[in-house]
Amino acid sequence: MKTIFDKTKIKNLKLKNRLFRSATWEALADESGHFDDEIYRIYDELAAGGVGCIISGFTSVSDNDRYFGGMARLSNDGLIAEHTRLTDIVHRNDIPIIAQLALGEYQNKEISELTDSDIGNIREMFIKAADRAVLAGYDGIQIHAAHGFFLSRFISPAHNRSANPEQLIIDIAKAVSARHPDLHITIKINSSDFMYGGLDENGSMRICLACAPYLDSIEVSGNGTSVGGIRPGVNEAYFKRFALPLAENVDIPVILVGGHRSIDNMNNVLNEGGIEYLSMSRPLIREPDLIDRWQRGERSPAKCVSCNMCYRTPAHKCIFRLRGDTKRNMRLQSRPLLDSPSEPSELA
Template structure:
């Protein structure tokens, strides 16, 4: 019988339990994209709190990415030292750490020095190759810094998510036409990273569906995941647009992307990670033992209780205290409103 506390090895990643801190937006970084002291403290608290693996918050691969403020980056070598400091601290707590490599939007620098957001339809082939190289170069920096792996962020309406979606990509070349063309950028990024950083565990995060009219469907997402599995990707984390749903009730509507993830896990040998609405040990272990899903990732519960996994391991099995109010989206630095009010 599988438990959330099992030590597991999924391809290149050996971890002390099945729980991952899913990438969580923090928005604390200065303009240079480095880790400020307050963000070190966030990761230290998470590492001490008992999770087996941490996936960093959105880490941009491009200096020009202006999609929002406060993003950490691995877009140039100057950012390696602060990333290395975080890694060493996390490893000191026997926790593995993966850098989520992402792009909010493709901001093209024009000949007159101006910068503009360019969506998939307007990108040249050279623009696309540049993005692929940005992901590859960021992965090299991640390896040099000491990360255990990287995650290609293809979800949540960010650049890669839009590129693979039929709502945004109407290209008629090799990077469009159909789902196989739209997914080519993901395949090219994976192959480029695996060639230059073979020691890294390479994961991918993807929407099971865009949940919008004309968007990426579950059937298309399944095809993309199957193709990435054939290439040899090390793990796939299943999410979806509108990931942080409110009104989660223990034992009622937890694991809300679970049906797709379970179906995917039956169809591929690649380890599947499920995020979304996990609140209780009972339901998490039900998922693990009734499906082939290997690992579970959580976000909002750890914003309120960074030490949740240690609490559960100590024998206090009460569900997470997160009430899924999503107020953390509107607080400074993505903090739990109950913690800020001293109501821990």
């Protein structure tokens, strides 16, 4: 029987439980990628809260990427010192941290307009950002190929009809692992784009199988990433349908994100098949110490109501935490469903 509290190891990652913090964009960097000090406080609180491993918010590999406001970057050496400060803070709590490397847009070009030289350039940007992540003390990198970001579009038939679009991801992963054999290399990928003509589950499975030999784990997500109105025991683990067969077909651990809220459901997911790890974002915005709370024996489900207001607040804080748990908010919290906004920013 697996449980969320098992201590495990994947390659260089020593994990005190099976729970990852899934990448969460804090929008706390200026246009050049320099951090606001608030980011250090957020990661300190998270690292002290008991999660097994933290994946950073998306971190652009390019200086000129303006895809979303407040993007962190590892696009030049001048940013390494601030990331080193961040990883030091996390490591003080003996927690590993992975940099999610992302590209939103490349010179405003559509995928169909890219030349071979553009693609070579993009590959190099990822490889160099990974070098900087190592210098900054990250324990791994995550290649962000989900949620409509550049690599997600690159592997989607809605944007790219070439025969083996996954080759770019493979080339990045191969080059990074040749340079840094001890670094954990993972990917976040859509199980489906959930759009007509986009990447579907068959296509995603094919790409995962092709990339797996060059990776140390795969995190399964999908477009419409942060589904609203999750209720414990009712509609948790909403990308499980894809992650289960994937876990049967690859030799590396599968991490499943999306809607984990209760210990029982999470343990059930782990024991239904080969899924080894679960990752969470919104519950840890609401309760950065959620895992510690559970480990202390306070086992009620995550307080997050999946209202998705965290996408709209400064520093993507939980609105309930910002306002304090007033009586009115406690009433709101107990309502089964809150409308979830559907803005492009939800595709982080």
